[in-house]
Amino acid sequence: MSVRVVARIRPLLDQELDKDIIVHGESTEEGKPATIVKIPNPKNGSEEFSFTFNSVYDRDTSQEMLFTAEVAPHLKSLFQGLDVTIFAYGVTGTGKTHTMRGGLKLAERGVIPRLLSGVFRRSKKIMKDTDGETTVHVDLSYYEIYNDKVFDLLESPDKRLPAGLPLREKDGKTIVVGLTERPCQDLRDFEKMYIEANNNRITAATKLNAHSSRSHAILKVKLTQTTGDTVRVSTASAIDLAGSEDNRRTENNKERLIESAAINKSLFVLSQCVDAISRGDKRIPYRESKMTRILSLGQNNGITIMILNLSPLRSYHLDTLSSLNVSSRAKRIEVREIENEVVFKQVPRASSTLSGGAAQRQPLRPLANVHNVHSGAAAAAAAKAADTSRPAKAFSVFVDRAKPAPVARPAAANTSQMRMPSSTRRSNGAELAIPRPAGAVSKIARPGNAGAKTMSISAADIEAMVEKKVSEILASRAAEQPEPAPALTVAVQSEGINEAVQRRLDALERRIEEENRRGEDGRSDGLKCLLAARQAKERGDDVGALAMYEMALPFFPGQAKLMGKIERLRAKLGVSEEADVRATSEHQRAEGRKRRAAQADDDDDYAADEADDDESVVGGSTPRLKTRKRRAMVVFEDEGAPATPRGKQLLDIINSRDAMRIKGLSGFGPKKARDLVEYLEMLPEGEAGQIASLGRLRLVPGMGGKAIERACEGIGGSIAV
Numbered sequence: 001m002s003v004r005v006v007a008r009i010r011p012l013l014d015q016e017l018d019k020d021i022i023v024h025g026e027s028t029e030e031g032k033p034a035t036i037v038k039i040p041n042p043k044n045g046s047e048e049f050s051f052t053f054n055s056v057y058d059r060d061t062s063q064e065m066l067f068t069a070e071v072a073p074h075l076k077s078l079f080q081g082l083d084v085t086i087f088a089y090g091v092t093g094t095g096k097t098h099t100m101r102g103g104l105k106l107a108e109r110g111v112i113p114r115l116l117s118g119v120f121r122r123s124k125k126i127m128k129d130t131d132g133e134t135t136v137h138v139d140l141s142y143y144e145i146y147n148d149k150v151f152d153l154l155e156s157p158d159k160r161l162p163a164g165l166p167l168r169e170k171d172g173k174t175i176v177v178g179l180t181e182r183p184c185q186d187l188r189d190f191e192k193m194y195i196e197a198n199n200n201r202i203t204a205a206t207k208l209n210a211h212s213s214r215s216h217a218i219l220k221v222k223l224t225q226t227t228g229d230t231v232r233v234s235t236a237s238a239i240d241l242a243g244s245e246d247n248r249r250t251e252n253n254k255e256r257l258i259e260s261a262a263i264n265k266s267l268f269v270l271s272q273c274v275d276a277i278s279r280g281d282k283r284i285p286y287r288e289s290k291m292t293r294i295l296s297l298g299q300n301n302g303i304t305i306m307i308l309n310l311s312p313l314r315s316y317h318l319d320t321l322s323s324l325n326v327s328s329r330a331k332r333i334e335v336r337e338i339e340n341e342v343v344f345k346q347v348p349r350a351s352s353t354l355s356g357g358a359a360q361r362q363p364l365r366p367l368a369n370v371h372n373v374h375s376g377a378a379a380a381a382a383a384k385a386a387d388t389s390r391p392a393k394a395f396s397v398f399v400d401r402a403k404p405a406p407v408a409r410p411a412a413a414n415t416s417q418m419r420m421p422s423s424t425r426r427s428n429g430a431e432l433a434i435p436r437p438a439g440a441v442s443k444i445a446r447p448g449n450a451g452a453k454t455m456s457i458s459a460a461d462i463e464a465m466v467e468k469k470v471s472e473i474l475a476s477r478a479a480e481q482p483e484p485a486p487a488l489t490v491a492v493q494s495e496g497i498n499e500a501v502q503r504r505l506d507a508l509e510r511r512i513e514e515e516n517r518r519g520e521d522g523r524s525d526g527l528k529c530l531l532a533a534r535q536a537k538e539r540g541d542d543v544g545a546l547a548m549y550e551m552a553l554p555f556f557p558g559q560a561k562l563m564g565k566i567e568r569l570r571a572k573l574g575v576s577e578e579a580d581v582r583a584t585s586e587h588q589r590a591e592g593r594k595r596r597a598a599q600a601d602d603d604d605d606y607a608a609d610e611a612d613d614d615e616s617v618v619g620g621s622t623p624r625l626k627t628r629k630r631r632a633m634v635v636f637e638d639e640g641a642p643a644t645p646r647g648k649q650l651l652d653i654i655n656s657r658d659a660m661r662i663k664g665l666s667g668f669g670p671k672k673a674r675d676l677v678e679y680l681e682m683l684p685e686g687e688a689g690q691i692a693s694l695g696r697l698r699l700v701p702g703m704g705g706k707a708i709e710r711a712c713e714g715i716g717g718s719i720a721v
């Protein structure tokens with residue numbers, strides 16, 4: 001099943017005027033629900049672009065209508081064991097937080113409180129219908145990604161580690177290590193916790209939104225259904241993404257600009273992921289931002305619903321177009337609808353000394369699950385000797401990747417945790433790790449001999465080993481090894497050494513963070529934006545190019561050339577009638593190309609300046625940028641000219657709309673062929689359902705220059721357009 005993408009157009013706010021409305025929902029047939037968003041061409045108001053979605057909700061849509069139509073139907077699937085992900089995407093001030101969280105009044109409540117209400121209602125019904133044979137437990141975790149760092153929202157901000165919580169992949173899912181997981185009994189319980197946690201979320205007033213979210217917020221609702229010995233766990237994730245911002249309009253100060261750059265960068269990576277998936281690329285750049293890693297769009301199983309929030313106003317015109325473009329590509333992402341497996345419950349060990357309790361962040365984490373405690377005589381002896389009057393802290397010594405857990409199951413650990421009296425516990429009970437910045441690893445003791453060996457290691461030894469490992473990692477980073485190092489896991493079984501070691505670890509963590517900052521002082525991110533802008537320009541996507549140049553601006557504040565480019569593009573898109581914009585006529589595109597060719601030298605100068613300034617940070621990106629440019633110019637330099645026989649043959653095959661023939665082209669699979677046929681069927685009348693030239697073909701989503709070149713080569717020989 002594909003990602004379900006629905007658009008919601010927000011109503012006007014008090015100070016906004018009817019006459020500025022430019023975005024409308026429409027249906028394909030009278031009386032049918034709206035599925036199309038219409039928006040004028042920014043340079044020719046009489047022409048309108050149409051974007052089709054699974055559903056479109058216009059300005060008068062209430063919170064209840066949206067929830068009932070889009071989220072409530074998936075509650076059943078959640079209880080059947082499918083994971084459900086709902087995320088709100090859109091420009092700042094378009095209503096994402098309103099949609100997800102909503103207001104305090106009953107009618108104003110958003111998707112999240114309604115979801116919880118539905119979950120509790122259904123849980124009660126199940127327990128009643130089964131006479132209590134099936135029990136349902138709800139656990140929540142809630143965290144934010146702020147400046148690409150993960151922070152637990154269920155903990156007070158003063159307990160935050162500067163580097164945030166690390167991520168790790170487990171059973172094909174990305175998990176946040178050391179996140180609080182809180183049992184939640186009912187809606188009142190939830191509301192109390194949610195309101196409190198939202199106060200920990202970072203928001204600030206910007207010119208575009210008085211309460212702008214400065215972070216992406218992720219709420220995870222974990223359902224554990226137990227019937228006899230069997231346990232089924234499924235998760236609903238509700239994500240309120242921060243909105244992209246045009247910093248020329250926000251008038252952000254320095255701090256807000258840094259946040260904004262992080263927000264824009266992660267959203268840019270998300271759009272890159274969407275592009276890469278819809279192109280069928282092998283490499284999807286998930287790992288370039290924590291948000292995309294967690295969202296795992298197209299990698300996660302279950303049901304994914306993307307709510308695209310839109311402002312109806314003209315002042316958001318280009319931003320709205322940009323969001324519409326990304327979202328309409330997201331529709332093509334396939335998600336496997338696979339239920340989580342039912343697993344058998346693990347019996348908690350009688351020897352457990354855990355008495356639950358501590359909700360506080362522990363630098364060396366107490367094990368929430370007894371099964372993670374190391375076995376062995378020494379461990380048992382240590383456990384026996386432990387003072388049972390205190391809440392036990394069973395510190396994990398080591399994560400042995402080679403040695404399988406007693407029962408390999410994603411849910412089992414949580415299942416046994418569920419029985420604990422603890423009011424708060426940590427997720428990821430199967431492995432225990434101190435939240436260190438991902439990128440460092442230290443294995444200090446092996447589980448096989450954890451007991452005796454660990455006890456013989458002194459704090460100084462541990463410190464030395466950690467120090468050594470961190471230095472190695474820093475050295476390897478300096479050598480620009482691309483492989484991300486695994487997360488730092490530290491093994492300690494004695495409480496006696498934890499404080500001193502932890503202080504040292506915190507200092508080291510700060511050092512890693514510092515090194516990270518020095519290593520990627522933003523310029524490389526900025527240059528990535530420039531590269532993307534150049535690529536967008538070459539595709540003729542001026543709207544995208546503008547967005548990317550603007551995104552690069554905070555990395556190069558006051559850069560005259562960059563500002564000049566932005567000015568030119570804005571003027572071109574907003575005012576000039578002859579200007580070239582996405583999806584305009586071939587003639588206009590040809591004009592644009594000429595202008596771009598004239599500007600190309602200028603672009604190269606700019607990139608070269610940047611590269612010279614910071615060669616070590618930029619690495620290979622500048623040469624790549626030049627190579628790509630040259631290549632693209634060779635292939636499409638003269639798009640207006642008639643196509644060669646091979647080019648014609650390619651167009652003939654594509655225009656045949658015969659998926660079998662198209663599939664036979666080099667680089668095409670069944671999905672790409674199907675998508676292309678669908679695209680052809682949706683072409684506007686003016687194009688007579690045909691792709692007229694290779695230049696036009698290149699504007700088709702998923703058909704970059706390389707794809708065309710490869711297809712032509714497959715027809716035979718090298719391409720000359």
Ligand SMILES: Nc1ncnc2c1ncn2[C@@H]1O[C@H](COP(=O)(O)OP(=O)(O)OP(=O)(O)O)[C@@H](O)[C@H]1O
Nearest residue numbers: 010011092093094095096097098209212213242243
């Ligand atoms: N459907 C709606 N009905 C009524 N008011 C709305 C609606 N959508 C948004 N608003 C109002 O618009 C303003 C901006 O909305 P909101 O804060 O939810 O935007 P956002 O997309 O989350 O912005 P940011 O990305 O900056 O956090 C708020 O005052 C909100 O109450």
